[in-house]
Structure formats: structure tokens, C-alpha cells
Amino acid sequence: xxxxxxxxxxxxxxxxxxxxxxxxxxxxxxxxxxxxxxxxxxxxxxxxxxxxxxxxxxxxxxxxxxxxxxxxxxxxxxxxxxxxxxxxxxxxxxxxxxxxxxxxxxxxxxxxxxxxxxxxxxxxxxxxxxxxxxxxxxxxxxxxxxxxxxxxxxxxxxxxxxxxxxxxxxxxxxxxxxxxxxxxxxxxxxxxxxxxxxxxxxxxxxxxxxxxxxxxxxxxxxxxxxxxxxxxxxxxxxxxxxxxxxxxxxxxxxxxxxxxxxxxxxxxxxxxxxxxxxxxxxxxxxxxxxxxxxxxxxxxxxxxxxxxxxxxxxxxxxxxxxxxxxxxxxxxxxxxxxxxxxxxxxxxxxxxxxxxxxxxxxxxxxxxxxxxxxxxxxxxxxxxxxxxxxxxxxxxxxxxxxxxxxxxxxxxxxxxxxxxxxxxxxxxxxxxxxxxxxxxxxxxxxxxxxxxxxxxxxxxxxxxxxxxxxxxxxxxxxxxxxxxxxxxxxxxxxxxxxxxxxxxxxxxxxxxxxxxxxxxxxxxxxxxxxxxxxxxxxxxxxxxxxxxxxxxxxxxxxxxxxxxxxxxxxxxxxxxx
RNA sequence: GCGCCUGUAGCUCAGUUGGAUAGAGCAUCCCCCUUCUAAGGGGAUGGUCGGGGGUUCGAAUCCCUCCAGGCGUGCCA
Numbered sequence: 001x002x003x004x005x006x007x008x009x010x011x012x013x014x015x016x017x018x019x020x021x022x023x024x025x026x027x028x029x030x031x032x033x034x035x036x037x038x039x040x041x042x043x044x045x046x047x048x049x050x051x052x053x054x055x056x057x058x059x060x061x062x063x064x065x066x067x068x069x070x071x072x073x074x075x076x077x078x079x080x081x082x083x084x085x086x087x088x089x090x091x092x093x094x095x096x097x098x099x100x101x102x103x104x105x106x107x108x109x110x111x112x113x114x115x116x117x118x119x120x121x122x123x124x125x126x127x128x129x130x131x132x133x134x135x136x137x138x139x140x141x142x143x144x145x146x147x148x149x150x151x152x153x154x155x156x157x158x159x160x161x162x163x164x165x166x167x168x169x170x171x172x173x174x175x176x177x178x179x180x181x182x183x184x185x186x187x188x189x190x191x192x193x194x195x196x197x198x199x200x201x202x203x204x205x206x207x208x209x210x211x212x213x214x215x216x217x218x219x220x221x222x223x224x225x226x227x228x229x230x231x232x233x234x235x236x237x238x239x240x241x242x243x244x245x246x247x248x249x250x251x252x253x254x255x256x257x258x259x260x261x262x263x264x265x266x267x268x269x270x271x272x273x274x275x276x277x278x279x280x281x282x283x284x285x286x287x288x289x290x291x292x293x294x295x296x297x298x299x300x301x302x303x304x305x306x307x308x309x310x311x312x313x314x315x316x317x318x319x320x321x322x323x324x325x326x327x328x329x330x331x332x333x334x335x336x337x338x339x340x341x342x343x344x345x346x347x348x349x350x351x352x353x354x355x356x357x358x359x360x361x362x363x364x365x366x367x368x369x370x371x372x373x374x375x376x377x378x379x380x381x382x383x384x385x386x387x388x389x390x391x392x393x394x395x396x397x398x399x400x401x402x403x404x405x406x407x408x409x410x411x412x413x414x415x416x417x418x419x420x421x422x423x424x425x426x427x428x429x430x431x432x433x434x435x436x437x438x439x440x441x442x443x444x445x446x447x448x449x450x451x452x453x454x455x456x457x458x459x460x461x462x463x464x465x466x467x468x469x470x471x472x473x474x475x476x477x478x479x480x481x482x483x484x485x486x487x488x489x490x491x492x493x494x495x496x497x498x499x500x501x502x503x504x505x506x507x508x509x510x511x512x513x514x515x516x517x518x519x520x521x522x523x524x525x526x527x528x529x530x531x532x533x534x535x536x537x538x539x540x541x542x543x544x545x546x547x548x549x550x551x552x553x554x555x556x557x558x559x560x561x562x563x564x565x566x567x568x569x570x571x572x573x574x575x576x577x
Numbered sequence: 578g579c580g581c582c583u584g585u586a587g588c589u590c591a592g593u594u595g596g597a598u599a600g601a602g603c604a605u606c607c608c609c610c611u612u613c614u615a616a617g618g619g620g621a622u623g624g625u626c627g628g629g630g631g632u633u634c635g636a637a638u639c640c641c642u643c644c645a646g647g648c649g650u651g652c653c654a
Contacts, residue, residue, distance in 0.1 A: 032597070032598095033597080040596085045634075055634080080596085080635075082596075161654065164653080164654075283652095284652080298579090303651055305652050306652095312652080314652070314653080341649095342581095343649085344581060345650070346649090370582085410616060442583070449603095450602090455602065455617095468613090514593095525602095533619090536617080537618090576614095577616075
């Protein structure tokens with residue numbers, strides 16, 4: 001059920017029938033205030049202006065063409081020409097019955113599924129995942145889950161960094177350890193320190209550095225032994241990533257890995273294609289593309305360098321090859337890039353050039369989904385207490401430990417095993433939710449106390465709300481699947497809850513349109529808050545039979561919606577806390 | 578220099594693409610546990626939406642300008 005879509009269609013049709021342009025939008029929104037009803041149409045004023053009539057008179061004409069008697073019991077003109085819609089309680093009751101008896105909460109899959117390529121996470125395999133990878137991974141995964149729920153064909157692309165000069169250094173260090181008969185797998189169990197040690201050798205030891213550079217050349221020329229060593233390293237590094245994904249509850253798998261190196265054999269083709277189209281200019285020894293779109297007022301153009309002096313390729317080249325792959329091989333309708341906001345210019349360049357060179361057809365939508373930086377309380381990029389970059393796995397361990405301490409202090413009598421499990425779920429959920437609930441584009445401050453608080457828009461609050469609903473259902477000791485009594489919407493709190501439950505699909509739509517999961521978070525937080533008010537005001541288990549069954553179904557639907565919503569965010573729920 | 582982003586309550590954040598009297602949580606202050614989890618709920622206080630101009634029925638949102646901060650800007654990714 002999507003009330004907004006339904007009202008939009010009906011009101012727009014009435015507007016057109018009243019003389020508005022065919023494409024005049026009805027602009028139906030959830031009402032800002034209760035006195036304005038449940039929904040308001042804001043499009044009347046604009047449409048009236050275009051055809052040169054008085055907005056209120058036009059609104060009156062539209063109402064004559066509009067029959068909402070099945071869904072609304074009051075439709076009124078207000079202010080300069082708003083149309084306010086008050087939904088009918090009986091209709092809400094029947095909509096809820098549909099929702100209750102649907103596996104998917106009455107959310108229909110899309111009529112025209114798209115192939116959506118989602119590029120996210122993309123850690124550099126030379127090092128371990130750190131806090132900087134959290135946002136791309138968590139936000140991308142939430143959007144992926146939401147797209148799949150709506151029936152789109154999603155192709156995950158984990159564009160990991162597995163190529164480049166730093167691998168020479170790492171391979172040289174592997175060689176050295178092997179020569180010393182040291183245990184390589186042990187050394188690689190902590191990639192972070194492995195990288196540090198290798199870097200130290202590279203900086204201090206001239207012979208080592210020379211060998212590292214030599215290995216880069218061997219690697220690039222496809223030397224078999226060198227490749228084998230490299231592959232060994234990549235495998236171990238990927239296992240680290242997968243361990244973190246498991247801990248985080250992220251849906252990425254090995255099959256989703258499409259590394260930078262996969263495009264190596266295509267990079268020269270990219271250059272050739274650009275050259276054949278006359279797009280390349282050699283400048284100071286490098287092959288560049290100068291596009292007018294990136295000129296300043298003086299006419300100076302920021303070039304896109306696609307091949308370095310000496311023949312090396314750059315990440316621009318790889319990204320161009322990736323666009324072409326996503327277009328030609330994956331046949332994408334949309335390609336979403338969950339990548340740091342600092343790469344905005346880079347993606348503008350890549351997208352513009354891809355269109356110009358025909359790598360991307362007009363039909364494909366290329367969308368950079370930028371996100372801000374995770375900050376510490378000092379307002380600077382988040383670091384550990386010792387000042388280093390925070391390893392993601394360590395951060396997640398700490399989250400679970402903190403949550404465990406919290407659970408143990410609130411529930412001292414609970415068996416430790418259960419405390420641990422709750423700590424795990426709450427800890428991970430807190431970190432993910434803190435990230436997901438903020439507007440993607442802005443920086444946010446990482447704060448343990450805020451994210452682990454049970455108050456406000458936090459994971460613990462939502463999980464608690466869910467477990468509380470689940471507890472009511474358990475205590476009812478009824479066969480809830482057999483519940484079939486009509487759902488009656490009478491009290492204000494019942495009504496508010498009913499309307500909110502019917503708006504789940506609208507929240508999903510927002511997440512998909514803009515790649516912004518915080519809309520889902522806001523929705524779930526509001527839903528939980530409204531349920532809590534309902535819970536205070538409307539006794540469920542102590543109500544008499546018909547009322548009890550009606551309210552129990554409201555509770556059931558709330559539980560199902562919270563669970564499904566959190567699942568779309570990639571967050572586990574708990575039946576008991 | 579140029580470009581992009583950000584600036585909303587003391588703090589942390591929303592604000593559905595130009596809609597009605599700008600909203601939450603924390604903090605502060607007051608209420609509510611003999612009834613389904615008080616890890617909860619209800620209420621109060623708190624705003625020149627960075628400043629100034631403009632566009633129009635209507636601006637936190639769009640345009641111009643200034644201020645403050647962040648980031649990017651030819652051979653790292």
C-alpha cells in the first residue's frame with residue numbers, strides 16, 4: 001500500500017480534468033500538522049498559476065472532479081489553495097488487514113524491475129579495513145537490501161583495491177619472511193602490522209626497496225611466481241574483509257568482488273578508444289582528456305589524466321573501464337557509487353567522459369552517492385585513542401563489549417551467554433544505526449554514549465521497542481496466525497499508529513530514490529515512538545475480546561514492520577532484551 | 578586562484594526537493610510504575626535557520642554577495 005502514490009494519481013487526474021497541464025504534479029505529501037489532515041496536496045497553487053486562474057477557485061474545480069469517498073471522509077481546501085485529506089478510519093482498518101495478511105506488509109514489488117549495479121565497500125586490500133570503510137559498506141548494503149526487497153535486480157560490485165605500487169613492498173616482505181622461514185600466515189593475521197613492518201623495511205633498506213620496485217614490474221608483466229605470491233596475499237586479505245562483513249552482517253560475498261585488477265587487460269583498449277575518437281591530447285608527457293565541462297571562467301581546463309608519462313594507468317582509467325563493463329556486460333539501468341564525497345570531481349569527470357566516449361549510453365543512470373567523514377569528538381577525522389586509524393574489527397569488538405557491559409548492568413540475573421548475544425546484536429546495531437540514521441552527505445561525530453543510548457533515534461531504542469512488542473505477542477498466548485477479527489481504528493493513538501504502518505512503502509521509496517537509508521531510520525523511529533504512545537494509552541491484553549484482537553493485530557503489524565525495516569537496514573532484532 | 582560541500586536550539590541531528598506557526602533526542606525543569614519490559618511515557622523551557630540583499634501568493638530550501646569551516650584541484654587511489 002502506497003497512499004501517497006494513490007492520492008497523487010487520483011488528484012493529478014482530477015487536476016488534468018479541471019484544465020491543468022498533463023504533467024502538472026499534485027505534490028501529495030504527508031501533512032505537516034494534524035489539523036491539516038493525513039495528507040496534503042501542494043500542487044494546486046503552481047498549476048493554477050500556470051493556467052492563470054485563482055488557486056482556491058481552481059482547487060474547488062478539482063474537488064468537483066475528485067472522488068476520494070472510498071478512502072477519505074473529509075477533503076478540504078485550506079490556506080492559499082492546499083487540499084487537505086483526512087483518511088477514513090474504516091478504510092485504514094481494511095488497509096491494515098491487507099497489511100497484516102501479507103508476507104510483504106502489503107508492499108508490492110516494482111512493475112518494471114531495473115538492473116542496478118551498486119559499487120560499495122571497496123576496501124584497499126593492502127591494509128585492513130578501517131573506520132573509513134564503514135559508511136560505504138553499511139549504507140551501500142542497506143540500499144542493496146532495499147532495492148532487492150522491491151524486486152530490482154541488484155549486482156553488487158566490491159571494487160577492491162588489489163593493484164598498485166604498494167603491493168611490491170608487501171610482496172617483497174613476504175619473500176623475505178619466506179626466506180627466513182618465518183610463518184607467513186601468522187604474520188598476515190594482522191595485516192595492519194604487516195603493512196607497517198613492510199613499510200619500515202621499504203623506508204630503511206635500500207636493497208629491499210629496490211626488490212619491491214622490481215616486484216611491481218614483475219607483477220605488472222604477469223610473472224607467474226610473482227602472481228602466485230600476490231594471489232596468496234589477496235586471498236588472505238579478502239578473508240579478513242569477509243570476517244569483518246560477517247561480524248557486521250553485511251551481505252557481500254566473494255562472488256561480489258570485482259577488483260581493480262580485473263580491468264587490467266582492458267585499460268589499453270580504453271586508451272585506444274579514446275584516442276580513436278580524438279579525445280586524447282598529450283600534455284607534458286601524459287595522455288589527457290580536456291573537456292570543456294571542466295573549464296573555469298578563464299577557459300583553463302582541469303584535465304582527466306588517463307595514462308601517465310611512461311605508460312602507467314591511473315584509477316581514472318580503471319573507473320572508465322568499469323563504467324563500460326557495467327554498461328556493456330552487466331547491462332545496468334542504474335549504477336550507484338557509494339564513495340567518499342572527496343571524489344566528487346573525479347566521478348563527474350568519469351561520468352561526463354563516459355557519456356562523451358559512448359562507454360555509457362543515455363539510458364544508464366550513473367549516480368555518485370557521496371558520503372561525509374566520520375569525525376571524532378574533536379571535530380577531526382575519527383582516530384583511536386593512540387591517534388592511529390581505527391581498525392574496523394577492533395571498533396566492532398569494542399562496540400560489542402560496551403553493549404555487553406550495559407546489558408549485564410541492566411540485567412544482572414540473565415545468563416551470561418544471553419547477555420553476550422544481546423551485547424553482540426546491540427553493539428553492532430548501534431554502530432551501523434548511528435551511521436545509517438544520519439544524512440548520508442554530511443560528516444558525523446562518532447560518539448559511543450550517543451549511539452548506545454536507549455533514548456532518542458538509536459538502535460537500542462528501536463531494538464527495545466521491538467522486543468517489547470514481541471513480548472506482548474508472546475504473553476497473549478494466542479495463535480496469532482489465526483487472528484482474523486476486524487481491525488478497528490478509534491482512539492487517536494490507534495489511528496496514528498495505523499496511518500504510520502501504512503506508510504512503510506513510502507519510506508522504502510525514499511531510500512531507493514536518493515540512496516539514503518536515514519529516511520528508513522526516521523520512519524522506524526517515528527513508528528516506535530507512536531507505538532509507545534499507543535502502548536501507554538491503549539491496553540492490549542486486558543481489553544475485551546474484539547478490542548484485544550484488533551489491538552493485538554496492530555501490535556503484530558508494528559512488530560513485523562520494525563523487523564522488516566531493520567532487516568532492510570541490515571540490523572538483527574532480538575525477541576528479548 | 579578556481580571548484581564542490583557544510584553552517585538550523587547549549588550539544589547531537591532531521592527538515593519529504595518552494596508550502597501553512599522550523600522539528601526530534603540529549604542536557605535543564607516538572608509530572609506518571611497496585612495494569613502488557615520505567616532500557617518507557619506525558620509536559621515545559623530553549624531559534625534573527627551564519628550575515629545581508631533578491632526572486633513570489635509563500636524561502637532553512639532557489640539566485641547574488643559577504644563571513645566562517647572542511648575537502649578537492651596534471652601524472653596516489
